[in-house]
Amino acid sequence: MSIAETTRPRRLPAFVAKREVERFALLLAWLVLFLTFGALLPDTFLTWRTVSSMLGSQAVLVVLALAILVPLTSGDFDLSAASTLVFAAMFLAVSDVTWGWGIGWSVAAALTIGALIGAVNAFFVLYFRIHSLIVTLGLGTFLNGMTLWISDSRTIAGVSMQLVELVVIKRLLGVPLAFYYGLAVAIVMWWALEYTIAGRKLLFVGRGREVARLNGVSVNRVRGASFVLSGLLAALAGVLYAGMTGSADPTSGLSLLLPAFAAAFLGATAIYPGRFNPIGTLVGVYFLITGITGLTMLGADAFVQSLFYGGALIVAVSLSQLVRRRQPQNFG
Amino acid sequence: MTARELTIRATMLGAVAAIMPMTASADAMSDARAVLDAHRAAPDFAPLGEPFDAAACMADKSVFSIPVTMAIPFNVELQKAMSRAAADVGFKYTTWENQGASDSWIQGVNQAIAQDYSLVDVAGGLNPEMLAPQLREAKEAGLAVTTTHLYDESQEQADFVDASAKVDYRRAGEILAAWAFVETEGKPNVLIIGSDDVLPSLPFVEQIRQSLSEYCPDCEQQYLNVPVNEWATRIQSGTQSALLANPGINYILPIYDSMTQFVTPALRIAGANDVGMASYNGTPFVLDMVREGTVQMDIGESLGWAGYAAVDAQMRVLCGLEVPESLGIPLLIFDKDNAETAGVPADFDSGYGDAHVAGYRKLWGLEG
Known part of the structure; x- marks a missing residue:
């Protein structure tokens, strides 16, 4: 009895310390990266202009990563998210510029379409019981065709300056408003997952559908809602994309899908290790852009950026696994 | 040679040395203007081969x-x-x-x-x-x-x-270099954005760099290579980083004009509102951007x-x-003065005239 009393307090702090190190390792790595580039480029990197520029430029990726994070949390994949982003951006541009709907209606329509796309994904996944990878891959490809169709394969420029101003021109503390939209979505999502019943249900469903069902959680409703929310957020990312560039083109936004997944997986090694989480994802996105910006400022070739991007993801996830004593991965 | 003669010679040499850079600079400016002037008018048809049936x-x-x-x-x-x-x-x-x-x-x-x-x-x-x-x-x-x-x-x-x-991508490169030189009044500090994975990019970029060096050997130029499939993810961040690292950049030359849509937000975020942009291809949405003033010049074909x-x-x-x-x-230069001739909204074939149709029909023996 007395032995147990003396050993317990010694083991607990070690465990807690290790867990805390794991939680904040990516944040620390980000800080180290920032300070390293700051030391190498004191006159240019360590300026508020550089920081605000990094923060302001990643909102689209942040929101897209948060979009795919919702179904990932409930154990589903949404491979149609980037296609939804591109379609929503294109629909907004065509309806605003070509059809003359006005920017307010165009944004509302784009967001509604995003939610509808999520509902279609949910219908096929849940009613026909097809794996989400297959359904979202199919619907994403279908949407790519729709985008080419409505745009006549062209880039549409001339999106209302009202939207451009609200996204990238207006600033708060020198940082374009786009950053705050991404930050707001991340904070709301973190709060919902941590402190609301719906959010906890989403986590339970992701951890074990059968257990959640036996506990009275309506698994299909939760999964369906996660697809709708994913579609809505992907469309919001599309609205930001159109506001960022003042235009919409039919293909280039598709290349954001893999970086979004990279950010989500990288984020799953931080704050709440082993679990997809919005704050971790936010840290992941800005960790990566800090590295890319610093390397570009140092004059690194294009391939070095890809090495950093891919390498950082693998190293971070591997280190996280070492800390977790190589337990099998069970994201969700 | 007397001391007086030496003094006079030294003074003359000094005067020549002082005038020389100005003359060279003036020559470069007139050379660059001549390159631009040759591409401002709607083209005439000039057959490149013998007529045949x-x-x-x-x-x-x-x-x-x-x-x-x-x-x-x-x-x-x-x-x-x-x-x-x-x-x-x-x-x-x-x-x-x-x-x-x-x-x-x-x-x-x-x-x-x-x-x-x-x-x-x-x-x-x-x-x-x-x-x-x-x-x-x-x-x-x-x-x-x-x-x-x-x-x-x-x-x-x-x-x-x-x-x-x-x-003739090299010719397009010469025009872009001349434009940047003239627009910056002979003091270009240029960021060139290209894609080395696209076959003609190498001679295209090489020509821009070479022409800029000829116009202005001491002027700064920087090259950003972004592979085509990474345009959406890398052009914006790369441009921002370049602008932050070198705030003196006063002109950006994305060699293919579809790149401009990713450069525009970078300029806005970095607050670089006085940095100009010129490109090549004559893609309609970019010609629209020229008309609206977001892009200063686009070379069309x-x-x-x-x-x-x-x-x-x-x-x-x-x-x-x-x-x-x-x-x-x-190759035809579209800037704020003639962007409307490309159509409102612009298309791929307006503004160039149709001299080629009659010209080729005659060359092919389809009309007399």
Whole structure:
């Protein structure tokens, strides 16, 4: 009895310390990266202009990563998210510029379409019981065709300056408003997952559908809602994309899908290790852009950026696994 | 030599040395203006080859063209123009509709061989090296092989290609360099954005750098290479970083104009509102941006003209005539003064005139 009393307090702090190190390792790595580039480029990197520029430029990726994070949390994949982003951006541009709907209606329509796309994904996944990878891959490809169709394969420029101003021109503390939209979505999502019943249900469903069902959680409703929310957020990312560039083109936004997944997986090694989480994802996105910006400022070739991007993801996830004593991965 | 003579000589040399840079600079400025002036007017037609009876020669011939992808408007318009030219002459012309997948290009070559076409053409940026085995097979089967709108005039074509309708990318590079030099009043500090994975980028970028160095040997220039499939994710961040690292940058030259949509937000985020931008391709949405003032200049080329020139080259191959080294498409500068001539909204073929249609019809013996 007395032995147990003396050993317990010694083991607990070690465990807690290790867990805390794991939680904040990516944040620390980000800080180290920032300070390293700051030391190498004191006159240019360590300026508020550089920081605000990094923060302001990643909102689209942040929101897209948060979009795919919702179904990932409930154990589903949404491979149609980037296609939804591109379609929503294109629909907004065509309806605003070509059809003359006005920017307010165009944004509302784009967001509604995003939610509808999520509902279609949910219908096929849940009613026909097809794996989400297959359904979202199919619907994403279908949407790519729709985008080419409505745009006549062209880039549409001339999106209302009202939207451009609200996204990238207006600033708060020198940082374009786009950053705050991404930050707001991340904070709301973190709060919902941590402190609301719906959010906890989403986590339970992701951890074990059968257990959640036996506990009275309506698994299909939760999964369906996660697809709708994913579609809505992907469309919001599309609205930001159109506001960022003042235009919409039919293909280039598709290349954001893999970086979004990279950010989500990288984020799953931080704050709440082993679990997809919005704050971790936010840290992941800005960790990566800090590295890319610093390397570009140092004059690194294009391939070095890809090495950093891919390498950082693998190293971070591997280190996280070492800390977790190589337990099998069970994201969700 | 007396001390007085020495003093006079030294004074004269000093005066010459003081004047020299100014003269060189003035020369450079007038040279650059001359380059721009040569590309400001709607072009006249100048035949690049001998006239021939196209209808008679092409009566039993056919052409099968494989564009890199029909999901890009540039290729759609180029193919439409080539079809129009073929219909004008009256021979069978087929476009292989595809979305840029390599298996569909292979299938296209196989179709051309199976259906006994006379010529297979790879168009709009499709590198024949990527289809080398299939195109060699086509050649062995008796088909001629051509490329359209791929190589720069200074580049060698693949050894199994019979003829190439080449483009003068170097000239476009000279114009971009001259524009940046003139617009910055002889003090360019330029960021060039290119894609080394696109075949003609190397001579294009090399020419911009060389021309800038000639105009202004001490001026700064920086090159950012972004592969095509990373334009959406890397151009913006790369441009921002370059602007932050070198706040003196006063002009950006993205060599293909579809890049400009990713440069624009970088300029806004970095607060670089006085940095100019000029590019090449004449893509309609960029011409719209020129009209609205977001982009200062875009070099355009008439795709209608390019289509006729490409068909001219194909026919000359099939008729056993000498093929011109270049498509010979004139390059036209679009800036705020003439952007409206490209249409509102802009399109691929307005603003260039239609001298090429009558010119080629006459060259081909279709009208007197």
